[in-house]
Amino acid sequence: MSFAELQKKARQEWDELQNGDIPQIIVGTATCGRSAGAMAVIKAFEDALKEKGVQAVIVEVGCIGPCYAEPLVNIAKPGKAVIAYRNVTKAMAAELVDSYLIGDDPLPHYTLGTIGEKTVEGIPRILDTPSFKPQERRVFRNCGIIDPTNINHYLANEGYAGLNKALGMTQEAVVDEMKRSGLRGRGGGGFPAGRKWEAGLKAKGSQKYVVCNADEGDPGAFMDRAVIEGDPHSVIEGMIIAGYAIGADTGYIYVRAEYPLAIRRLERAIKQAHEKGFLGKNILGTDFSFDINIFPGAGAFVCGESTALTLSIEGKRGMPRVAPRPRTTEAGLYDKPTLLNNVKTFSSAPMIITRGAEWFASVGTEKSTGTAIFALTGKVNNCGLIEVPMGITLREIIFDIGGGIADGGKFKAVQTGGPSGGCLPEALLDTPIDYDSLDAAGSIMGSGGMVVMDEKTCMVDVARYFLDFTEIESCGQCVPCRLGTKQLLDILKDICKGKGKKKDLELLVELSHSVHGGSVCGLGQTAANPVLSTIRYFRDEYEAHINDKCCPAKVCKPLIAFHILEDKCAGCTLCARSCPVSAISGEKKKVHVIDQKLCVQCGVCMEKCPKKFSAVECVSPKEKIMEVA
Amino acid sequence: MHERLSEVLSPYKGRRDALIPILQNVQAEIGYLPDEAMLEIAKTTGLPESRVYAVASFYAQFRFKPRGRHTIMVCRGTACHVRGAEKILEETERALGIVEGETTEDKKYTLETVACIGCCALAPCIMIDEDVEAKLTPKMVSEILDGRAE
Ligand SMILES: Cc1cc2nc3c(=O)[nH]c(=O)nc-3n(C[C@H](O)[C@H](O)[C@H](O)COP(=O)(O)O)c2cc1C
Numbered sequence: 001m002s003f004a005e006l007q008k009k010a011r012q013e014w015d016e017l018q019n020g021d022i023p024q025i026i027v028g029t030a031t032c033g034r035s036a037g038a039m040a041v042i043k044a045f046e047d048a049l050k051e052k053g054v055q056a057v058i059v060e061v062g063c064i065g066p067c068y069a070e071p072l073v074n075i076a077k078p079g080k081a082v083i084a085y086r087n088v089t090k091a092m093a094a095e096l097v098d099s100y101l102i103g104d105d106p107l108p109h110y111t112l113g114t115i116g117e118k119t120v121e122g123i124p125r126i127l128d129t130p131s132f133k134p135q136e137r138r139v140f141r142n143c144g145i146i147d148p149t150n151i152n153h154y155l156a157n158e159g160y161a162g163l164n165k166a167l168g169m170t171q172e173a174v175v176d177e178m179k180r181s182g183l184r185g186r187g188g189g190g191f192p193a194g195r196k197w198e199a200g201l202k203a204k205g206s207q208k209y210v211v212c213n214a215d216e217g218d219p220g221a222f223m224d225r226a227v228i229e230g231d232p233h234s235v236i237e238g239m240i241i242a243g244y245a246i247g248a249d250t251g252y253i254y255v256r257a258e259y260p261l262a263i264r265r266l267e268r269a270i271k272q273a274h275e276k277g278f279l280g281k282n283i284l285g286t287d288f289s290f291d292i293n294i295f296p297g298a299g300a301f302v303c304g305e306s307t308a309l310t311l312s313i314e315g316k317r318g319m320p321r322v323a324p325r326p327r328t329t330e331a332g333l334y335d336k337p338t339l340l341n342n343v344k345t346f347s348s349a350p351m352i353i354t355r356g357a358e359w360f361a362s363v364g365t366e367k368s369t370g371t372a373i374f375a376l377t378g379k380v381n382n383c384g385l386i387e388v389p390m391g392i393t394l395r396e397i398i399f400d401i402g403g404g405i406a407d408g409g410k411f412k413a414v415q416t417g418g419p420s421g422g423c424l425p426e427a428l429l430d431t432p433i434d435y436d437s438l439d440a441a442g443s444i445m446g447s448g449g450m451v452v453m454d455e456k457t458c459m460v461d462v463a464r465y466f467l468d469f470t471e472i473e474s475c476g477q478c479v480p481c482r483l484g485t486k487q488l489l490d491i492l493k494d495i496c497k498g499k500g501k502k503k504d505l506e507l508l509v510e511l512s513h514s515v516h517g518g519s520v521c522g523l524g525q526t527a528a529n530p531v532l533s534t535i536r537y538f539r540d541e542y543e544a545h546i547n548d549k550c551c552p553a554k555v556c557k558p559l560i561a562f563h564i565l566e567d568k569c570a571g572c573t574l575c576a577r578s579c580p581v582s583a584i585s586g587e588k589k590k591v592h593v594i595d596q597k598l599c600v601q602c603g604v605c606m607e608k609c610p611k612k613f614s615a616v617e618c619v620s621p622k623e624k625i626m627e628v629a
Numbered sequence: 630m631h632e633r634l635s636e637v638l639s640p641y642k643g644r645r646d647a648l649i650p651i652l653q654n655v656q657a658e659i660g661y662l663p664d665e666a667m668l669e670i671a672k673t674t675g676l677p678e679s680r681v682y683a684v685a686s687f688y689a690q691f692r693f694k695p696r697g698r699h700t701i702m703v704c705r706g707t708a709c710h711v712r713g714a715e716k717i718l719e720e721t722e723r724a725l726g727i728v729e730g731e732t733t734e735d736k737k738y739t740l741e742t743v744a745c746i747g748c749c750a751l752a753p754c755i756m757i758d759e760d761v762e763a764k765l766t767p768k769m770v771s772e773i774l775d776g777r778a779e
Contacts, residue, residue, distance in 0.1 A: 035748050035761035067750030220707030222747030257653065257690055258746060260759075298649055298688035301744065315648035317687040375749055377708035383750035415707065451707045451749075465710050469744065475687075578768065580723050602719060604767050 003164045003284055006276060007155055014156030019078075023056040023101055026074040026082075028144055030063040030229040031261055032222070036070035037089075044093035045073075054101050062230020064144030066131065067384035069112050072144075075100060081118030084126060085110050130400050131382050136363055138351060138371050139344050140387045143230030148265055151272040154233040160278055162350030166241045167286050169353075174245040175201050178349065180357035182369035187213055187304075187342030188417065188447040189522070190368070190435040193349075196339060199329035200246035203337030208248035210239050211333060211340040213309060214255035214262070217301040218418030219469060221375045221449035224343040226385050228255070228262040231347065232269035236292060238346030240278060241353060243290040246339050250291055254309050257296040266294055301419070301473035305521050306332070306340045308475070319475045320521035342447060344373060364390035368434035372445070378415075378452035379406045388433065395429040398452055409454035412553075413538070417446030419466045419473075420526035422533025423459060442533045444526070458555035459538040460545050464492040466530035470523065480518030484511055485527050492531070496556040498621075500546035505535060550621040557601040561622040564605075566591050568615035575605035575616065596625065633658050634666055638673045645674050652685050661692045689744075697732040697739035701725075702756040706745030709753040713766075717753050718742065720767040724774050 001009075017024065025045055029038045042058060049056055064072060069086035075096065076082040083106055085096065092110060099105045106120055113126030126132050137143075146153035154160070166174050179194025200208065212235060216224040228235060239251045255263055270292050273279040281289045300318050302308050307325065308318035310333040332338025348370065352360045361369040368390040374397065377383045381403035388397060394414055398404070405411050413423040422443035424431065431437050435445045453462065471485040488511055491504050512528030519525050535542060544550045551559040564575070564584075569591045576584040576592055583599045586592030592615075594605070606616040619625055637658050641651050651674065655666050662685060671678040685691040703718045722728050725738055732739040748754045751763035755770075762773055 031761075032748055032750060035751055035754065035763050070750075216747070217744070219705065219745035220749055221745070222749055225747050258743065296650075296653060298653065298690040299744075300688050312649065315646045315684065317684055377749035377752065378711050383708075383752075418707065449707065449749075451711060453711055457711050462711070465707070469705075473744075580720075602716060602767065604720075607766055607768060 001277075003160070007161070010152035010155035010159075013152045017057075017059075018076075021078045023078065024059055024074075024076040025056050026059045026061055026076065028063055028070065028072045029060040030226060031259075032063055032067045032226075033070045033072065034261075036067075038071040040090055041071045041073065041088050041093050044090035045097065048094040048097040049101075052097055052102060054097055056101060059147050060149075061146065062143045062148050063226045063385060065140065065226075065385040065387075066112065066382060068382050069384075072112070074115060077101070081114040081120050081123075082116055083114050083120060083123060084112040086112040131403060132401075134389075134392060134396055134400055135387055136371050136389050137387050139227060139234075139347050139373055140230070140385070141351070142234065143226060146231070148230055148232055149268055151233060151269070151276060154231070155276075158351070158354055159233055160237055160276075160350075162353035163237050163240050163244075163278060164284060166244055166353050167284055167288065171201055171245050171247065174241065174353065177353055177357050178245070181352045181360040182357075182364075182367075183345065183348055183352060183360065184368060184435060185342055186344035186348070186373070186447065188420070188444065190445060193341060193345050196329060196341070197242065197245050199327065200242075200248075200337060200339035203246070203330050205337045207250075207334075207336045208246055209333045209336055209338040210242045210246070210248045210251040211310065211313070211338055212239055212251065212253040212343060212346055213304060213306070213340055214253055214259075214343045215297050215304040215309065216256060216259075216343075216447070217304040217473075218447055218449045220377060220415075220418055220451045221447060223373045223375050223385055223448040225259050225262050227343050227347055228259070229265050232262075232265045233273065234347035234350060235343055236266075236269055236273055237278070238349035239292060240273075240283070240290050241349050242339055242341070242346065244288050246337070248337075248339065249289055250293070252293050252295050252313055252333070254295045254297050254303070254313060257298060263294060263296060270294070300475075301469070302475045302521070302523050305523060308521070309340070310338060317475070319477050320523075322477070322520050344448075365432070365434050367436060372433055372448070374416075374448050374450040376402050376450050376452070379409055379454040379457070380404070380452040381406050390434045391432045393430050393432055394424065397433070397450070398429070402452065405452065405454050409456065411452070412455050412457055413453045413459060413462075415443070415451040415453065415462070415530075416449065417444035417526075417529070418449045419470050420444060420522060420529055421446050421449075422529045423453070423462060423537065424533070425537040428537075442536055443529070456553050456555070458496075458551055458553035459534045459541045460492065460495055460551075461553075461555045463531045463534045464489065464496055467492055467527070470527040474523060474527070478519045478521075478524050480515050481524030481527065484515035484518070484524075487511055488515070488528065488531060495542065495545045496551075497558045498545065498549040498556075500542075502546060504546060505539070505542055508535060548621060549623075552620070554618045554620050556620075559622065560601055560618055560620045561596060561625045562599060562601065562603065562605060562616055562618050563594055563596075563625050564592050565615045565617055568613050570613050570615070572610065572613070574608045574610065578604050578608045580604060630659065630663070630665065634669050638669060641673055643673075643675055645676055648674060648676065648681065648684055649688070652681075652691055656691060661695050663693075663695075694732075697736050699737060699758050700739045700741060702741050702743040702746065703729075704746045704748070704752070704754050704756070705742045706747075706749055706752070708749035709745075712752040714753045716767050717755065717765050717770060720770040721755065721774075724771045
């Protein structure tokens with residue numbers, strides 16, 4: 001079958017689904033939806049449909065983004081706008097079948113909004129809500145819209161059109177289109193993708209490889225997983241186009257073994273692409289052949305680094321190659337020319353070819369074109385995945401899209417770039433999101449983690465947390481990285497324990513520079529960024545820990561103490577009964593007391609104490625207790 | 630065990646480059662990587678035993694000790710951390726009477742931490758086998774554990 005025929009058939013199937021006379025119940029069942037209970041909700045819909053004898057199809061889709069609203073269900077009634085329902089429970093499922101599928105009341109109080117152009121009275125269009133208005137969905141174009149296990153859904157939505165077009169172009173023309181788009185690598189470094197593809201094309205050798213980096217090691221990020229789970233074919237199509245452009249016949253996807261669903265979705269998509277003739281021998285009747293293998297990564301952050309990743313595929317320890325080393329595009333996997341890009345870089349390629357470089361560059365800034373994807377998490381109201389035009393400010397992301405700080409808290413810092421990035425303070429909230437501005441501010445764009453912190457987050461503890469991570473994940477071959485991260489961590493631990501010394505800050509900065517200068521790969525070179533940025537912007541917190549033995553955020557246990565306020569305690573005994581170390585004594589209806597010698601600062605008493613009493617208080621430094629007592 | 634091993638290893642004779650998938654498949658079959666399996670893998674692939682061990686010990690996924698019937702993984706991702714993952718870990722350790730990396734005496738649970746399970750929007754969370762328990766507080770931990778059957 002020709003591409004046009006394949007596309008036509010797929011569109012028919014898609015149109016029938018969209019315009020058919022059976023209602024669709026569309027449920028987000030990516031990992032986040034599942035953890036929030038999506039599978040139980042599906043079961044509840046099935047039961048209710050059966051019991052009431054209502055006809056409807058249930059379609060499983062990927063993640064639309066607003067994780068805070070999971071489980072998320074869209075209901076499409078024939079001729080009506082598609083309505084998105086948030087935080088759907090089993091009980092709500094049954095109610096929706098009754099009220100909206102059988103009756104005609106869409107239950108507006110359960111909705112997030114309507115999807116698409118059509119509207120329903122009393123329900124806003126999702127795209128008009130503050131959380132979605134600033135967004136621009138390109139890489140996420142299909143996520144949450146199509147069934148990722150059905151290749152026809154992808155085909156009906158411009159899928160494989162980029163590949164079809166690319167096969168009619170010269171390799172040079174494909175590379176040129178990528179170059180003109182201005183797309184920069186979405187794995188964090190921001191290296192221009194077109195230039196990398198050009199180097200891949202120019203590299204000499206009959207055997208070349210294309211490798212997709214889906215290691216996603218940043219502990220606070222899950223955008224690559226969402227793209228794979230929600231739209232696996234976009235990544236595969238991008239890789240095939242890349243293979244054609246540089247003249248490779250084999251591709252690898254290196255994906256974390258911790259992402260079992262993503263792996264299953266890829267396996268299925270690869271099989272389907274073979275069946276339709278997009279993979280394998282003589283793709284779409286041309287003499288270009290390409291195949292893709294999946295390699296489940298065995299869990300090592302450093303394997304996200306390109307040279308470590310290729311060694312890992314070869315079955316070796318994933319230790320970055322030592323300089324001077326050839327570029328991966330010249331000698332990568334098995335020492336052959338290898339084009340290695342991130343998941344989102346590949347999934348951007350099809351639309352660049354289909355719609356053109358100019359279209360791609362029409363959003364974003366001059367030096368950072370297109371959109372940026374973030375996993376917006378931490379102490380923010382609307383956690384989830386977002387896609388925004390480059391150049392938008394941190395403030396717009398956190399306060400408009402993110403809906404501000406959770407639990408009425410106050411913003412303190414935002415972390416981007418994971419263990420290689422930095423923490424930026426309130427004064428920098430108007431920084432635009434692009435590779436160069438974030439760099440200048442002391443953080444990095446990274447691959448998409450964005451963690452918001454409030455006044456209950458201790459910045460020294462955050463630096464300690466990241467160093468704890470890099471110290472474990474350092475592969476150990478560069479001494480300044482292996483030992484330097486350990487020393488940095490030890491000093492930070494001491495400060496968190498109240499054992500910090502006056503000269504520690506200077507020492508931290510000096511050591512940071514040594515670790516940066518003495519490491520061959522990005523892990524060591526950037527490991528100290530969380531330390532340097534927190535010292536730069538939150539020096540007073542370090543000083544409070546060191547000089548006053550005070551943790552202003554009341555996080556560092558050795559520096560805090562809990563006690564019960566006499567005038568507030570009603571003697572309900574809840575705290576005493578839940579204290580895991582029996583440190584609380586007191587009789588019913590009498591004021592309770594915490595024995596400071598036994599207390600382990602777990603905070604369970606504070607959590608248990610009923611809001612109306614709020615009798616447990618946390619203080620820092622510890623000595624404050626003596627004052628109140 | 631020997632039979633199960635040879636079955637898993639049969640397609641990999643001499644396949645040095647497939648070491649990591651081999652280790653993954655053996656662990657999936659047996660649950661961990663006992664010495665016997667490591668030696669057998671070395672023989673099958675033709676790699677020195679030291680190399681097999683060097684690679685296996687480099688990656689977090691591989692384990693050299695038998696495990697409990699269920700695995701609890703406490704997520705230590707950044708989002709979980711700022712939302713109190715440390716307290717969740719402590720409470721889980723206290724509830725099970727073991728520390729991270731250990732298995733309970735009755736072999737019911739193995740407790741581990743993981744860099745990130747990617748449920749950042751539902752932080753803090755833990756994973757019990759394949760199920761994610763989301764938006765936890767310390768007091769919910771013991772309730773969840775108490776509520777679980779065998
Ligand atoms: C320690 C370390 C970890 C990395 N982890 C990842 C990762 O998880 N995903 C990723 O795409 N790139 C990661 N990178 C960046 C890669 O080395 C590489 O630059 C990138 O995958 C290239 O793709 P791009 O040009 O499309 O961005 C990491 C780099 C370092 C130094």
